[in-house]
Amino acid sequence: MGSVRLLFLLICLPLLTLGLFEDQAGSYDWRQQYIGRPLYTKIDTNLNRLFIASEQNALACVNLKSGNIVWRKVFEIGEAGQIDHVIWALKEIVVVSNNGQRVQGFDYNRGFATWEYSLFGEQTQKQKILSVVSKKEKESYYLANNKHLCLVGSREKICIELPTDDGFVTANLFETDHGVFVIRFKDTTAQKLQYNTQLSSLLSKTILNDLESHKNLQCMNSLDSNYLSCYSDQISSIFTTEIKSGNANSLPLTIQKSILSSDREPRLAWSSKDFFLIETLSEDDGLNLYLFKKEQNENDLVLLKKIESVQAYDQVSHSQNSFLIYSKYIGKNKLNFYTFDLKKSQERTDLLISANVLNSEDILQLEASVTENKNSQLSVTVSCFFKDYSLSVFNQQGVKYFTREEALAYISTVEMVDFPLLHLQEEFEDEFGSTKQDNLITMFYKRIKTQLIMLKEFIQIDLVQKVTSLLQNSPMTKKSQSGISLDEITRDEFNLNKIIVAVTSIGKVFGIYTSANGKILWSFYLKNTIAFKFNKVRDENTIPFFVQRTAAHVPYEPQCVLISKANDQNGSLKTRVYFFNPLTGRASKDAPKEGYLVDYQVKQAFLSYQMDSHYLKPVVLFDTENRIHVFPQSSISDLQAKSSNKPTIIFSTQRENDNLNTLTGYSLSYSNEPLPEVWRLNFEDEKISAIASKLSNDRIHSHGKILGDRSVLYKYLNPNLVGVVTTGQDSQNVPYVNVYLVDTVTGSVVNSFNHKRCKGPVNIVHSENWFFYSYYNMKFRRHEVTSVELFEGDIQNNSTHFSSLDDIKPIVFSKSYIVQRSFDSMQVTLTEKGISTKDVIVACQYGVIMEIPWILIDPRRPIKMTEVEREENLLPYMPEIPLNYEFTLNYYNYVYNTRGISTAPSGLESTSLVFTYGLDIFFTRVFPSKTFDMIREDFDYFFITTLMVGLVLGTLLTKKLAAASNLKKAWK
Template structure:
């Protein structure tokens, strides 16, 4: 009877705590980004105002001007030159964009012009015009006509049918041009200022007179970049207005000021001092506050920026149309605003600013409407930080307290705790929130290219604002910081410290409140980091908390050792690997060097194991006849992919990262690298290696995926590592692996690859594969099994009994249910771009669940359960029904028990006559 009550109590407790945890598996989230914007164009229709943007990634987007939400996005098929992304308005609902592709060869499409039409809050492509063997350097519109300029000096004019009419600048010497700026002449025919690619000379071209002359900018202390405005026969350079002399196209100064504006009808406005504006009419207007800048809104309106945004009719600066507070004045004063767009929307004046820190801000008379931060589109590094859970910490503290208390103190503490539990019974919101999000106690820390640290909650928080736990702007500028680390201080439950490193080996520590940085001294730095020398002889920092490192762009593996540790580094020329040991006094000793054939070979990729043998849940594969193939688990091995440029073969070599010994050289049949070297992917987990290479066979393009399974022996029940009580060691291991290899085909271009990671690695593995279009596929490892039966026969009895054994089929045609991101539009970083793509597997507190995060243009995280949710209640679990049933059973026990006892007594008194 007593045991029955214990079971019922435990069932009630577990049901109450874990019954609704299934909701946590709706924990996917995505932050949409468009990248740092190059151009913003406001457009109004149907009483709605939108802002069309083109970013340095070439992404075209339509943004709701009222909310800042993205209505539409388009990403070019390949990477573009950030400086070549142009966007212009042709008519009220027609736009044109252009960009130059990166890495294109001769006779390939180098540039593209796209004509867009805005219809019902969407952008539709009207025309796509490819440009071969030339690059677009300028795009503008004049009188509803589109004009395009190429680097070879060709000019295309487009009428309403968007058919180009080409003519060339009279360029007899065959000059190539790098940049182009436009201005309008008196009859609205554009004039051009062109910068030479060879010597940065600047040329002036007028299509009216067909004159093509060099501009003497050097004589007035000017260069191409300092030209900010060009109208008719005048040009603004270094805030001075110059006019062209007709005879020799020389330049003469007309006006000197600050933040000078030259309007389309050749009027000018200039800030003479901090509070005075001079116009071309000779009128001088003084203001009672400092003026930061002045800009034209339309041909008849101006906006002057100071502590307020003030709008004027251009002829009367003494009587403003409207004026409202400037909430972003500090951005202007600190010169953080790259450009801003003033416009009218349904009679309201609106300002949108594009800042150097990749933010877009929208302001109207009511204040700051919205802010978009596009920093997450350029992520240079990431780290995963564990969040200290107060509930778990309290349990450990209670256990520790009771272990050191006498019986009376422990009893009193227990009574107090139970009393507090009863008092706070009705306040269950915090507890329910903890139960629903149990296990997702991680922060994804990302370091952006513009020097921001963003902490993203791995739990779904329903909005982008809530998804960002905190953000720190280091104000160190672009391309200064290169790595981020989250280091556990002391003990399992203590907080973690965040460190940032720079390209010049400075180390910064993030404060505990996450709102400031401190630069570590050399002594402080040496307690956390060791300074090593890379193969090129340059110094590099490495974290002391790890005992095994692989140093490359972003890979590191680790185990704890406070005394000394080993490192392996890859040379920048992809020709060698070097191994070193870092002693406790931070001195470095080179121990080995691995080199490929420098004339014909290079290292494609190096992959290392994410964790060591103490975290491997199973050391063998159980066959159908109950025999075992034992995994080859020698620690600290690296899989090195070597590419032969002569015959295009790829070989995989297993290298001991501590001793430099080569344990195996594996040549995969029918794998030849036929595409971009960046297409090659390689991962190494436990005893298997998965790689992929993209290529074309005839008219069919596909990714060839090869899998290598490593065993101590392919003979069942043979285990080399336990002979003579042998202990596996990285220092003297002489066991060589038996190898099983197989090749598969996936008819998509693979751009990234990873393997799921769980808390104890009991759960089945998934190969996480990212395609070029942004989709992420979770492919079970048993599909990528090198031991799948290849013979033309049915599986025998033992093979059928083996868990998840299948017949071999080289073509992997996957079900859409295996796609982790197929329901949402997700943009990765285009291939060949200077920006980075990351695919991040994160273990959670639940063994069944792994988080997969993709970092590209968009940031995306989703929880997956490769073996099902075996450690939580399902979503269909009916807690009220179960509780009611158990309560009914308890009452039934109380009622039936006396009846049974009475019956036993009556039966004992009965006798037979």
């Protein structure tokens, strides 16, 4: 019997382990993974896979039919993980990264790294890397740059230095039966180096005389890897050289100048022994292709085919045949893919692909694959990456397998927008009195009116719809384009469902539903968009985006505005101001559909804190001539009237001597004159690396903090305070980090902190009366964070109004802590009233999102505890913050290369919404002060109901017994 029980426990325990978080994981959080813009792609129809190496330092395998990521490898952020070159070998993927310093081999099936070597060593500048798969050495590859030539494989690595001839640039790499050949160019000199297959000896070093005296030659390997083809635009000719002999054609292959005379920027795109493909740009910047063929015993190339207005193309080899596959738009929404057989010199009509697309966007990259089925029939599969950063795959029948929105890997700005109230909810809100004159009778009348409207709608809509669905057996709810029921896209009771408006740096804007696993409700693409590099001191592309009017102001529609640079029809650089509805994604009715294009250049944009008569907060643009521009322009009169007696100071960063080290304050006035400068703060040899200000929707619930002895310590709540982080080096080239707390009205430094032997990147956040920032300590080789909190003291200077002109010297508390890992980004949690504790959300370097409780980073944590501090529930100071896995928000759903975190309040005071964006996007809810306003998930409804029913029955029974007892006593 005991053995049976033991066996039962062993079977059940794994099930319990797997179900630990089954009731919570994914219930209100979701993650979406992306890859980024492809640099190298490969289609494998046998494995039903699409392999991608992207500019976001990611190597991924995608299911060819569904578009789901099968596996993905994300390298380091920045240049350390940048992919420089990829070889799609027969059994493995070879990736060269970190400017040629590292080479790795990955398995096709699982993406496992099978081997890794250091390659060229540290390089002073970016160099082109060439490669060729070895035919002699099994599973080995030759890699070369301007200085080195290497033979690498799973078993060995051999590297040699190329001859140190100054100025030579490696242009081509070959392997033939006679060895390995390196072709290098210097001005008009072409040099050929020949090595044996093991790179143990230099066999020959010759000059290719036939290629001399020609500048700007465009050379490339031929298809059979035995010929070098070079195109000269000066004489409109092509030179072909046999590599093993080094002999060139006696005469160059000439192209008639009249053929290419109308085009510009000709480039040799592909070559074989007898075929050459040249691409050019037409007058309207369209792509034209010219396919030439070499006739025997002739030195003139014959134009085989001219293809105009090509979107993109690819050359594919299959069974000793070569195919040219190119795409063209036919009409507005029809995209055709044509296949030209180079061997037969004819178009293959049986391989024509005709696909329908929603948007006629230009194709940036095309990858094709030709396969043969059991009936010996060929078919083509095409992968297209469009200009709006969407990735699609089409089969031979023109069916689109999937579309991946890779633009979501380039989000720069995010706002969470509330859904509007339903009209019945608005009626309920109006029941309690919309004006102060509403009395009890008026509110009772509104109550009866609302109930009658609800009854009418139930009969006319709900009841009729249910009967119709029963008779016709049809669904009652309509579906949006994303597959979500339109009835679900509404404001819920606790305002937990919102729409995330995400603006990407390429100009594509998305509306993402926080429920339903982040489905995209709408999206649009603004062509010719160029992002700014301001409002973020870091060198990142950003598009300023603001919510001018929310959905709370009925009957006015909500409105958002985004500002970007754009090219007009003449190619001139303009500033574009675009207005749209965040709920529908459609352009605003009161503005042009393409937005406003203005001539001045903007260096800063911000939202006015004052509303006009239409409940709209105008956007203010600050141009390079220090002038102010307001959109919409009809709001200027309202702003001038409201701000006539209220001077406003704005600040802006400036560069001096090519260094961002100056902070300048201006007096804001809505006129055509340049703004007068009020103050200037110069940090001399330092560089501004980050600026932190309070979030616009940051709510302050309490002006003071109650201490353990029941006294109050009042917070220093300066709304004009910002944190400015600067970096620099001292006289001995030792780096340091400075943090200045600057009052932006007066330009004075309230306090400052110096961290010697420290460096960035520095992430900083500011909320209420405290700052929190992270940095790297070089002396102790560890990551550290510092929290700073400011107080006025036990007496509050002014409880209703704060003035920067008052002489208030705050009391400053600060503590530094050690953390185990670096932070990519951080943000503060927000709640509706600011009652809940404000925790810090951090994105760690290796894909973990954590919530750090304020109690751990409180700068008032004492080294020695007193009774008063113990009564206040302060923790004793510890130099290290234990970042436990209990703080992790995304459990095993790692998100990489996080660039930003956005937080928003919900209708529940205990709940804050968190959205992180980078290479991946992630959404969840956090509860900084636990769920004090919600019923727990394990709440025992049955027990409470039984208890309440028992109490009611007991009360009634007791009442009846008491009445009977009193009656008996009365008869005595």
